[in-house]
Amino acid sequence: MKTVLYVPLDDRPANLDDVIVQGKAAGIHIVTPNLSDIKNRLDSEKTVDGTTLLGTSTPVYGKPSKIHDFILKHAAKVDGFIISSDMLAYGGLIGSRQLREDGGGAYPEYDDETTRLLDVIRVIKQKYPRKPVFVMDTIMRLATTSFADGLALDAYNESRALMQQPRQTSTEFEDIIEGYNLSPDGVEYGTTTYFDKEHYYNTRQHKFKTNLYILDQLARTGYIDFLAVGVDDANTQGVQINEIKYVEARINEWLGGTNGQNPDRAIVLPDADGLGHALVARMANQLFRGGARTRYAVKYFGPHGNTIINTYEYMDVHENVVRHVDIVGGVLVADSAYPEPEVV
Template structure:
């Protein structure tokens, strides 16, 4: 363990340049007063433009005197997460291993914390046609786990899905599985000190389980169970490994976990393949916490998974519940939540459904004048993604050596991004763009000023947040009030799936 006041040199190669992978880490480091170095942002690529792998490998091999390296193997091998699903690359994907070996040789005392993604069970969506293929390949991947039982339907799908698309998907799976195996070998060699194998979007069963089983067998045979962990997720692992670094610097106890419904902690969240309590425990351990050493002063309040998010997009008046969930389970434990917020520091893991915050929860917090009293909130994309950011909030909050103003700005950004955009504004901007004949999965930058439309819609619907924060005693600021705050929003990629939010608070 290192002293908290030691000046460290931390290097970070992110999964791509989206805010969740890039901005979150840089902002977290700034909140804690830690210097962190990354490759130049434009070299990380942008959506369909892959990262500059040759540049990044050279950047890595030229580093010296580094104490920690947080490393996305997918960026180093392919040029990012989107590139990892493609077969046509301008680089040898296997060359990443030698650059890691060379880095470790030049920085023998550096701890290398890496993550590598087990491929999702479908392709990237770039338009309505690929969205249809995305659904069909998901079905194919689901059935492939029991190939003999599902033989006839698999053959039907092979006729429906264009051969080039299905073949490309299956070849990418095989190649990525080889990279997963090489990553394990690098741990066995000592070139990587700790590795997370993250399972991107999947189902309870499917082709991915066949790969997982073989990878886990190899890990056990090599005796690497303490150095390699496998769990659902992808975009959150830079945050998880940053927290692991903070735990190395100054050991933290994990906050007290409270589930809003103890029975529903056994539910499997959408896009994942194990119960939510197992997913949470694995992320906690990967972040360097001992699950048995508990800090009762901070409550980690978990809103359990309940609803399919794609049903919400279709018609939010008629929910489809996750397996094991009934209508009577979809409620807010208002008295309990009210008491925890008033008596403790609380971080809310809103895992009710994927891709956005649970409206009823935010409405409850706003109407009961509680929103300004919480210390962390996250509700973006999959349950695993949100868990990663919630644990980052916890690590930033844990000790006093943080910039409280920057911390508050990061929290307000989550209200605007995870709740306001994903749950309120995104469906509206999708309708506007689709009415104009636009492709929301890969839109044309030159036709409209999409960022202007985005900002107008965000301002139009943000009263619920503003009235809950302005002129309120903010707990994070020791009950000081904020006079105002300024929001800037934009699309980091040419799609409506996510946004970039920056907040500046005036005290």
């Protein structure tokens, strides 16, 4: 049985328990951090006036420094690594969306502590170059987190509605992070009521700098063998689109991609909670089959998937399926070319 170090996105069953069971079924022993170090919870305290809820506070995030140390402690004993950058850098998915008073310094020296944590990926790859290192990252979602740091459902609804509005098209990194609040004609969007818009944009800036650091300093330089970038809670227009296109362009330029994808090095797609499953599948294929490509065929009973785009995604269903096949290390074939597909 192979052993794989796995740093999950957070401790929800979809990202932790299910993945551990999946690994066991594939003959992989999944080693994870202590539960207390990856625990994520929404606000645990409330303020009330009689039966009226006045506010909430005190969310729980993972412990990035403990995750950093866990990786170093177990690196010599495992056969491969699957690491969530959100847990490593921010303490999990909701931690990565925590509103900030500033967006960090100028890239790449934008946050010494964040880059120190991320650089553990460089350390393990340098020390164990033959062990596969897979990383899952996310582009920040549109909405804030409800009931975390005192933000209520009104903040979620207001932020998602505003962030779905179209933005001025930008292709340069600095223009993107400075133009989060600009409509297509260059006019700024108005004030917000239920959340601090500037703090939200600071959070986006910091997270996008982390996205770039992972692509530029770690994947581009060969310290990450495969990178899966999930776009959490997306839309076909809005504040994420420039970020998505920028990531796709960097995959093309730096990682040898075509149309923003490279099945051998990096994929970007609408997903977050499914990335752990997909990378465990890729890891099993790598460790037990040397990366041989399993063929898959897809058949739709009803409208073809390329005619459907989910409300919370920016990519049509069929392309999303293709990208997931890429992540697990497979290849999609036409149904007629493979009459007995392994997966239908």
